[in-house]
Amino acid sequence: xxxxxxxxxxxxxxxxxxxxxxxxxxxxxxxxxxxxxxxxxxxxxxxxxxxxxxxxxxxxxxxxxxxxxxxxxxxxxxxxxxxxxxxxxxxxxxxxxxxxxxxxxxxxxxxxxxxxxxxxxxxxxxxxxxxxxxxxxxxxxxxxxxxxxxxxxxxxxxxxxxxxxxxxxxxxxxxxxxxxxxxxxxxxxxxxxxxxxxxxxxxxxxxxxxxxxxxxxxxxxxxxxxxxxxxxx
Amino acid sequence: xxxxxxxxxxxxxxxxxxxxxxxxxxxxxxxxxxxxxxxxxxxxxxxxxxxxxxxxxxxxxxxxxxxxxxxxxxxxxxxxxxxxxxxxxxxxxxxxxxxxxxxxxxxxxxxxxxxxxxxxxxxxxxxxxxxxxxxxxxxxxxxxxxxxxxxxxxxxxxxxxxxxxxxxxxxxxxxxxxxxxxxxxxxxxxxxxxxxxxxxxxxxxxxxxxxxxxxxxxx
Numbered sequence: 474x475x476x477x478x479x480x481x482x483x484x485x486x487x488x489x490x491x492x493x494x495x496x497x498x499x500x501x502x503x504x505x506x507x508x509x510x511x512x513x514x515x516x517x518x519x520x521x522x523x524x525x526x527x528x529x530x531x532x533x534x535x536x537x538x539x540x541x542x543x544x545x546x547x548x549x550x551x552x553x554x555x556x557x558x559x560x561x562x563x564x565x566x567x568x569x570x571x572x573x574x575x576x577x578x579x580x581x582x583x584x585x586x587x588x589x590x591x592x593x594x595x596x597x598x599x600x601x602x603x604x605x606x607x608x609x610x611x612x613x614x615x616x617x618x619x620x621x622x623x624x625x626x627x628x629x630x631x632x633x634x635x636x637x638x639x640x641x642x643x644x645x646x647x648x649x650x651x652x653x654x655x656x657x658x659x660x661x662x663x664x665x666x667x668x669x670x671x672x673x674x675x676x677x678x679x680x681x682x683x684x685x686x687x688x689x690x691x692x693x694x695x696x697x698x699x700x701x702x703x704x705x706x
Numbered sequence: 707x708x709x710x711x712x713x714x715x716x717x718x719x720x721x722x723x724x725x726x727x728x729x730x731x732x733x734x735x736x737x738x739x740x741x742x743x744x745x746x747x748x749x750x751x752x753x754x755x756x757x758x759x760x761x762x763x764x765x766x767x768x769x770x771x772x773x774x775x776x777x778x779x780x781x782x783x784x785x786x787x788x789x790x791x792x793x794x795x796x797x798x799x800x801x802x803x804x805x806x807x808x809x810x811x812x813x814x815x816x817x818x819x820x821x822x823x824x825x826x827x828x829x830x831x832x833x834x835x836x837x838x839x840x841x842x843x844x845x846x847x848x849x850x851x852x853x854x855x856x857x858x859x860x861x862x863x864x865x866x867x868x869x870x871x872x873x874x875x876x877x878x879x880x881x882x883x884x885x886x887x888x889x890x891x892x893x894x895x896x897x898x899x900x901x902x903x904x905x906x907x908x909x910x911x912x913x914x915x916x917x918x919x920x921x922x923x924x925x
Contacts, residue, residue: 514779518735520800521782522742527801529808530791531745534815539741542822544730585744588825589872591894606714606858608758609774618740622724624774630716633860633913634903642722652910653899657714659856660892660916661754661828662872 542584548617549688551582552665555592555615556691557683560670569667570594577615577665587614587663593656594667595693600647601666602640602693604632605658612663616691623692633657643694666693673700707759707852708859710766715860715903736775743782748813748821751789754828755882759854760784828876830889837919838893842868845925846895846917854882857921861913865925866897869914877918890919 525531555577559566569576573590577583590612593601605611609624622628631639636653640646647653656664668690674682677700689695713719731737747757761781762769772780787794796803813821838844848863849855856878870893877888895917899907 514776515733515735518739518742518779521779521797522738524792524796524800524802525742525746525786527808528792528796528806529810530749531742532811532814535745535811535813535818536738536741538815538818539744539822540731540737542818543737543740548730583825584822585825588827589829589875591872606860607711607856608761618730620724620728621774622722625722626713626716626719626770627722630713630719631722633714634717634907636899636911637908639722643724649908650910652912653908654911655899655913657858657861657913657915659858660872660918661875662892662894662916 543618547582547584547613547615549615549686549691550683551580551617552612552615552688552691553683553686554580554679555582555665556667556686556697557679559592559667560674560682561679566667573665582614584614586610587612589662590615590665591662592665592667593654595669597651597669599652599654600640600693601654601656601664602632602636603656603658603664603666604629606630606633607657607659610658610661610663612665615665616688620688640694643689645695666691668697671697671699707762707854708850709762710769711762712859714858731775735779739775739778739782743778745811745813746782746785746791747826748811749791751791752785753881753884754826755854755876755878756884757781757785758878759882760788762854830874830876830887832874832889834874834890836871836891836893838868838871838891838922838924840868840870843925844868844895844917844922846921847923849921851879853879855879857917858915860902861897861915864897864901866895866901866915869894869896872916875918877920879918879920888920893917893922895922 522536526533555569558580559569565576569592573592577587577590595601606629609619611619611623628639633655636655637647640653658664668686671685674685685698685700687695687697690697761777764777764780764784768780769777783797786792786797793803843865845865846857846862849857872892872894874889875892877890880886880888894914897913897915899911899913900909902913
């Protein structure tokens, strides 16, 4: 098929049939689905990149450097350091909750989509959960690029109207008498959830604590891992 | 505008499907289009809100059926073509038109680290008086502009409480139309879930939404 002759809407229609298929639930399905993605986006993006390079509009090494940041420099392990430090150091936690930008910058996790940070604390009375109903706003320096489900229609639409139902889909049951507080990221402020420190982690090092902090626990769609037998003090 | 991007409160998109061990990118092109989008932004032919409005104006059926990266590609093509960086014919052919002079890209690899760490702050240092203070009851305006806004449909005409003043930020509504940054205070405004969704919501639950001065009036 001569893909270069098709206009974008045709591409979109083709893509649509692939995109409408529910996203994969298992790695085996994942392979199948990804093969179903329109291969001509590979060609189209390659073609666009060479046009832009040839016109001097983008620099290829700059693109490489950006992709390297997305893939290797940012990610939830950064956020996990922030959380582990807050769990270990009450003075740091105080700074983190009162001046999130500065406290996160102390650990070096600054950059695009992390310019204006607010950290919100889970307590026995409040469970926080973050969404961007209008697009896909997410704190990149601490959590990395968002997973597809975060920027997909099912999550963006229902997180605000049925947060407890959404949380149950993630295996999180919040008691009726605990407030579920949903943060819709409509402005340029990015939210990071400080989850509750799991029981049985007294005396654990920051490294050991960081290993318990999951990405979803910092979005609010999960809880930190329980300490394993081997890591118990 | 009341477009398909404004999804808060819709209920028919089906279950959330988290992918186990999801990679940052599933295919090379996804990372390339993200990077192209970022690098082209440094030409400053458009601002954040123009860029968002361009994506929101894609045909609705396309918007809801494409995934995040596919949508990004469509958005980048529109931004390039609408802002004169390349013609649609050049994009289609993947080659510059004859006689095109080669530009010098503003973002080169050596500048990427400082581009990254500097970020793109949308706060402004101009002195603007806040219209509201923490603890005040406010009602969101019932407005339906046909251009970009960050006041979601589900939260229009609703009563909430000012929780916190975050300082002064660019107003998306005017910025998207290239009518100026119109910097003003942004607040966290707390709404009872029941105020937004009625009796079916848990009485304890709340939704906190970031709101600009222009979106609010005293209740």
